[in-house]
Amino acid sequence: MPNRSSNPILRFAPSPNGRLHLGHAYSALVTWRAAATLGGTALLRIEDIDAERCKPEFAQAIEDDLHWLGLDWPVPVMHQSDRMQAYADAGNALRDQRLLYPCFCSRTEVAALATGTDPDGAPLYPGTCRHMARSEQIERLERGDPVQFRLDTEAATARAGMLTYTVVGPLVTDRPQIRHARPERWGDVVLQRKGTPTSYHLAVVVDDAAQDITHVTRGRDMEAATDIHVLLQMLLGLTSPIYHFHRLILDEDGRKLAKSKGSPSLASLREAGWTPADVRRAVGLGD
Structure with a gap:
C-alpha cells in the first residue's frame, strides 16, 4: 500500500507523564536532524493514552523544552487522547478477522504460568484464554470480569507469512537494509483493555498511518x-x-535514562545554567 505523501514526514512522540531528560532531547534532535537531511517535516505527537499518569502540564512542558532546544513543528499537535474512536475502529477490524480474544488472566496468573519472557523481559503469556469456549467468554464479559483483549499472534503471523521492514543507518540516507520481523517472540500481546480501546502498539501504528509518517x-x-x-x-x-534505531543515552552506571529513575530533566539542567548548545554537546550532537 503506497504512502499517500511524497514528502518525508517524521515524528517525535513522547508521553506527558513527566519532564523530558537528555535521552528525550537526543531522540528529538535526531528526529529533527533526519527530517532536515531528508528535506522533510518533523511532527510532535503527544502519546497520552494513560489518563492516570499523563498530565496537561507535562504536555505543555514538553513543548516548552523543545522550543528551548530550538525545535518547531506544524500545528495543531495530535494528542492520542482525542483519537480513541480511531483505535476502537482498528480493534474492531482485528475482531472482524477473528484475531482478538478476551483474556481474564491477572498479571500474577500470567507470571505463575509463564515459561519464558518476551524481548522486554516480561513474563510471556502462555495463551491460557486463547481457546476458551465462546459461551464462557460471553458469561464472563457479561459478568463484568476484568478483561484485556489479546492478539492471537500465532494466527496473525500464519496469515501474514514472512514479514519484512526497511532500516536505515544514522545518516538516514544510508543504503537501506531489509529486516525480518519476528512477532512470535512477543506471544499474544495486549492490544485493548476494558475501558481503554488501545495499547501503545495499536495506537502508534494507527497514528503513524494517519499522519503519513514515512x-x-x-x-x-x-x-x-x-x-x-x-x-x-x-x-x-x-x-x-x-x-x-538510534543509540541510547546512558547514565554513569550504564543504564538508560528514565523519568522513573529520576534522571535529571531538561528543566533542571536549564535552571542550573545549561544552554541548548550544552545539551547538544552532552548527547554527542554538538557542532
Missing part, C-alpha cells in the same frame, strides 16, 4: 517492538515506514 526514528530499546508494529500494519492494510 520514517520512524526510535531508540534501540524499541527495536524488538517493531516486530509487532509491522505485523499490525499488515493486518490493518497500512504502510510500514522506514525505521532508524
